Amino acid sequence: MDFLWIVTLAVLAAGYFALAGYDYGTGILLRLIGRDEPERRKVLGTLGPLFLGNEVWLVALAGVLLGVFPQFEGRLFSGAYPVVLAIVLGVIVFTVAAQLRGRLGIGRKPFWDSMIAVGAGVTAIAWGVLLGAMLEGLPLGADGYPTGDFSGLVDSGTVLFGALMFALFTLHGAAFVAARSTDRLAARGKRIARLLIAPSVMAVLAVVANGVFALDLANPWLTLAGAGLTILAVFAAGSLLDKRPIAAVVCTGIACVLPVFAVAVAHLPNALVSSLEGGAGLSFSAIASSSSTLAQVGWLALPVVPAVIGLQVVIWWMFRQRVDERTGLFW
Numbered sequence: 001m002d003f004l005w006i007v008t009l010a011v012l013a014a015g016y017f018a019l020a021g022y023d024y025g026t027g028i029l030l031r032l033i034g035r036d037e038p039e040r041r042k043v044l045g046t047l048g049p050l051f052l053g054n055e056v057w058l059v060a061l062a063g064v065l066l067g068v069f070p071q072f073e074g075r076l077f078s079g080a081y082p083v084v085l086a087i088v089l090g091v092i093v094f095t096v097a098a099q100l101r102g103r104l105g106i107g108r109k110p111f112w113d114s115m116i117a118v119g120a121g122v123t124a125i126a127w128g129v130l131l132g133a134m135l136e137g138l139p140l141g142a143d144g145y146p147t148g149d150f151s152g153l154v155d156s157g158t159v160l161f162g163a164l165m166f167a168l169f170t171l172h173g174a175a176f177v178a179a180r181s182t183d184r185l186a187a188r189g190k191r192i193a194r195l196l197i198a199p200s201v202m203a204v205l206a207v208v209a210n211g212v213f214a215l216d217l218a219n220p221w222l223t224l225a226g227a228g229l230t231i232l233a234v235f236a237a238g239s240l241l242d243k244r245p246i247a248a249v250v251c252t253g254i255a256c257v258l259p260v261f262a263v264a265v266a267h268l269p270n271a272l273v274s275s276l277e278g279g280a281g282l283s284f285s286a287i288a289s290s291s292s293t294l295a296q297v298g299w300l301a302l303p304v305v306p307a308v309i310g311l312q313v314v315i316w317w318m319f320r321q322r323v324d325e326r327t328g329l330f331w
Helices: 002-028 035-049 049-068 072-077 081-100 106-136 156-178 183-212 220-240 243-264 291-318
Strands: 271-272
Touching: 002 035, 002 049, 002 081, 002 106, 002 156, 002 243, 002 291, 035 106, 035 156, 035 183, 049 072, 049 081, 049 106, 072 081, 081 106, 081 156, 106 156, 106 183, 106 243, 156 183, 156 220, 156 243, 183 220, 183 243, 220 243
Parallel strands: none
Antiparallel strands: none
């Protein structure tokens, strides 16, 4: 049962970073790809009905963490509280701004467009900082619980990881707009995506140099393999942009997911490690709820996760056409 829920957690995390990743990337690029109000409306229209559905993955991920992995959730969120708060605020600003820009006067739309970009950018960077902190270790004391000292959360390593996720999400968003739009917007998306390939690869290499080789990881080669696959996915996306844009989006989505799993396997069999001398980590075998709790909620995993995946596939299929002049827009 523990293994089933760990797989469920992995699937939900992958779904969230792959799907919400292009939401944030599109938001970051909104004012760059869309030069005026009609164009920005079309850029947001590429998200259309997919937007809020993608956030469901975050809700499901948080629910599994709270209900099934309370030890992991409690120590992770408490040990990196300022970063988690930044993620929450970024998601709120991004979501609220996207909703309000279409419901207020035209004169206020530039402000909300800026807030969309700010919220998306903060969310992307904060996720990277959190992953970087998990890679380096959280401030956990000898009892394995957070000490409340957050001074070491933001350093060169976590900032580099923040830059990496910002670059990957932005690349993902550019590829997504290129695949979902037409004419000038698609051309701009492709051009920006190509420009982001080199910075994304450089960010991966910088994180590797600062993390894999500088830190005492339990499984450095697994983490290094994840980094290598991320670079391959980025290059594959660049080669597919013209002839197979949807495949390019799949590749950029994979590139957004791989760093998460590279961090997850870095310290196996531990789920969390301490950055403090004498601090205690938390093993995967100790993160789950009691067996009775898992047995009571275990029946949810099998039907719910396939249902969420199936619904996502149906939505994508229903709204698979590119956004053009004839498309009904949601924003």
